[in-house]
Amino acid sequence: MTILIKKELKSAKWKYVIFxxxxxxxxxxxxxxxxFVKNLLEQGILEGMPQWMVKGASQQTDFNVYxxxxxxxxxxxxxxxxxxxxxxxxxxxxxVEDHTIEFLLTRPxxxxxxxxxxxxxxxATGLIIMILxxxxxxxxxLFQGYEVDLIRLLIGIIPLFAKFFIIxxxxxxxxxxxxxxxxxxxxTGVILFLLWGINFIWDLAFVNIFSYAPVTPFYLHGxxxxxxxxxxxxxxxxxxxxxxxxxxxxxx
Amino acid sequence: xxxxxxxRKDKNKFNNKDEIIIDFENITxxxxxxxxxxxxxxxVKKGEVLALLGKNGAGKTTLFKIxxxxxxxxxxxIEIMGESNKRSKIRENISFLGExxxxxxYLNAEEIIELASKFYKKYDxxxxxxxxxxxxxxxxxxxxxxSKGMKQTVRLIQALANKGEIIILDEPSAGLDVKMxxxxxxxxxxxxxxxxxxxxxxxxxxxxxxxxxRVAFMxxxxxxxxxxxxxxAREENKIIFVPQKKINENELVIxxxxxxxxxxxxxxxxxxxxEKEIVKHLTQYPYFKLEYGESDLEEFFLKxxxxxxxxx
Numbered sequence: 001m002t003i004l005i006k007k008e009l010k011s012a013k014w015k016y017v018i019f020x021x022x023x024x025x026x027x028x029x030x031x032x033x034x035x036f037v038k039n040l041l042e043q044g045i046l047e048g049m050p051q052w053m054v055k056g057a058s059q060q061t062d063f064n065v066y067x068x069x070x071x072x073x074x075x076x077x078x079x080x081x082x083x084x085x086x087x088x089x090x091x092x093x094x095x096v097e098d099h100t101i102e103f104l105l106t107r108p109x110x111x112x113x114x115x116x117x118x119x120x121x122x123x124a125t126g127l128i129i130m131i132l133x134x135x136x137x138x139x140x141x142l143f144q145g146y147e148v149d150l151i152r153l154l155i156g157i158i159p160l161f162a163k164f165f166i167i168x169x170x171x172x173x174x175x176x177x178x179x180x181x182x183x184x185x186x187x188t189g190v191i192l193f194l195l196w197g198i199n200f201i202w203d204l205a206f207v208n209i210f211s212y213a214p215v216t217p218f219y220l221h222g223x224x225x226x227x228x229x230x231x232x233x234x235x236x237x238x239x240x241x242x243x244x245x246x247x248x249x250x251x252x
Numbered sequence: 253x254x255x256x257x258x259x260r261k262d263k264n265k266f267n268n269k270d271e272i273i274i275d276f277e278n279i280t281x282x283x284x285x286x287x288x289x290x291x292x293x294x295x296v297k298k299g300e301v302l303a304l305l306g307k308n309g310a311g312k313t314t315l316f317k318i319x320x321x322x323x324x325x326x327x328x329x330i331e332i333m334g335e336s337n338k339r340s341k342i343r344e345n346i347s348f349l350g351e352x353x354x355x356x357x358y359l360n361a362e363e364i365i366e367l368a369s370k371f372y373k374k375y376d377x378x379x380x381x382x383x384x385x386x387x388x389x390x391x392x393x394x395x396x397x398x399s400k401g402m403k404q405t406v407r408l409i410q411a412l413a414n415k416g417e418i419i420i421l422d423e424p425s426a427g428l429d430v431k432m433x434x435x436x437x438x439x440x441x442x443x444x445x446x447x448x449x450x451x452x453x454x455x456x457x458x459x460x461x462x463x464x465x466r467v468a469f470m471x472x473x474x475x476x477x478x479x480x481x482x483x484x485a486r487e488e489n490k491i492i493f494v495p496q497k498k499i500n501e502n503e504l505v506i507x508x509x510x511x512x513x514x515x516x517x518x519x520x521x522x523x524x525x526x527e528k529e530i531v532k533h534l535t536q537y538p539y540f541k542l543e544y545g546e547s548d549l550e551e552f553f554l555k556x557x558x559x560x561x562x563x564x
Contacts, residue, residue, distance in 0.1 A: 002370075003367060003370035003371065007356075007367060010358075011356070011358070098354060098356075098357070099352050099353055099354040100353065100354055100355070100356055101353075102317075102320075102322055102350045102352070102353030103353050103354075103355065103356075105320065105321070105322045106320045106322065106343060106346070106348040106350065106353075107343060107371040107372075108340055108341060108342075108343040108344040108371060108372065109340055109343075109371065110340040111340075113340075249324065251317075251322070251323040251324060252317075252322050252323065
């Protein structure tokens with residue numbers, strides 16, 4: 001392990017610990033809450049509610065529907081968005097704000113190497129945390145006697161990590177323009193909010209990263225959205241490459 | 253980057269066979285519409301100590317940043333040890349102390365040395381740790397709890413521990429007290445005595461006088477003059493004397509005076525001893541002005557900076 005990777009792990013260790021701990025708490029909570037939610041649904045709590053709400057929620061009496069929609073399309077997605085912004089906005093901007101970037105740039109390492117090692121370890125750690133917590137979720141579910149497809153559960157991380165990668169790269173790119181992590185974080189949040197809003201107003205679903213390529217249909221029916229996932233990864237690589245270009249050519 | 257490499261100006265170029273270790277050719281840098289480095293040319297000889305002297309905003313820090321590739325030049329070319337590309341590889345041979353770079357505040361001094369050592373092949377960790385102890389720097393205390401002077405000492409030592417060929421120091425004594433400044437000057441002299449090239453910036457004239465073999469004066473991003481050791485070392489004591497009446501130069505000469513220059517009605521009197529007697533002797537003549545002159549370096553520096561810098 002190189003010195004930069006060690007340094008990066010050390011400097012962001014609390015972010016990883018909190019991300020991991022929150023996901024584990026949520027995984028356990030989802031499983032514990034299931035009997036309670038199922039009971040409420042079976043008692044007819046949805047009566048009188050709008051049709052669009054009832055349609056989705058009523059299916060959650062099935063454990064796998066409940067598990068996938070709450071984990072992939074809600075808790076894991078939401079926390080991944082928050083942590084990808086937190087990591088992306090700070091990975092370079094913190095060094096600029098703290099005036100430590102010169103320490104790195106004057107070492108005998110190329111800018112590419114600094115960029116790939118700093119961001120690579122964050123992306124890799126994010127992915128590992130997503131895999132580990134999803135695995136824990138699956139294992140606890142099995143121990144509780146629920147039937148879950150562990151492999152399909154883990155494959156479900158592929159589209160979710162693409163979204164993590166996109167938002168991380170977007171926050172990173174914005175931070176390279178602002179040199180300020182708070183401004184970068186807020187700007188990234190505003191961009192995502194606007195895309196979410198546009199999707200609502202004009203029904204442009206593809207611009208809403210949250211609803212695009214949902215994992216639940218794959219998890220339940222096994223139809224893997226290859227094309228959508230490729231588009232997500234393509235967008236992630238474009239944003240990541242733009243960040244690299246900006247970092248390589250930026251005056252610090 | 254190499255647009256103007258062919259129209260190099262030769263005013264700062266060596267004509268002898270000294271080995272050139274750093275060669276700035278026509279470097280220009282703009283920040284927006286403001287030109288901060290303007291067609292900068294300078295050659296640094298292997299093994300010499302060269303000071304860049306100029307007031308704040310003269311472009312010294314930007315020039316170092318361009319040299320280290322932290323900032324990209326708009327025009328021109330820099331050759332370091334004969335290479336103009338592969339800057340990351342060349343940095344293996346460069347020890348750099350930047351004026352505004354800071355250390356990771358969540359690490360302690362020992363961890364900083366450990367971190368720095370991992371980047372280089374020729375890093376002398378033992379030397380650095382010993383030096384820190386010599387300078388009474390606590391190894392296990394976090395950097396954030398250090399005073400400004402202690403931080404500067406750690407920054408300097410971690411930079412100097414890389415045993416490369418070139419030492420680049422941007423304001424090395426900034427934030428240090430006089431005692432520490434002298435110790436750091438001795439440290440840099442020791443390193444230079446081992447054949448290393450030192451390029452440093454300062455607006456501390458005392459530091460420049462003690463360390464530099466050549467001084468490049470910078471103003472508004474340009475070199476306005478380069479002076480050698482004989483100029484820097486000229487430290488004769490001077491008295492500027494303007495008598496009310498014309499006096500024969502020979503009448504002014506007493507023991508201790510080494511020379512007299514006449515400039516209109518003004519006499520510049522150089523002396524090496526008997527200062528009190530000389531002043532007493534001069535004051536027997538009615539005069540308009542009698543004052544001590546600056547050394548050549550100070551005088552020249554004040555002349556090019558307009559006298560509004562914080563020089564020591």
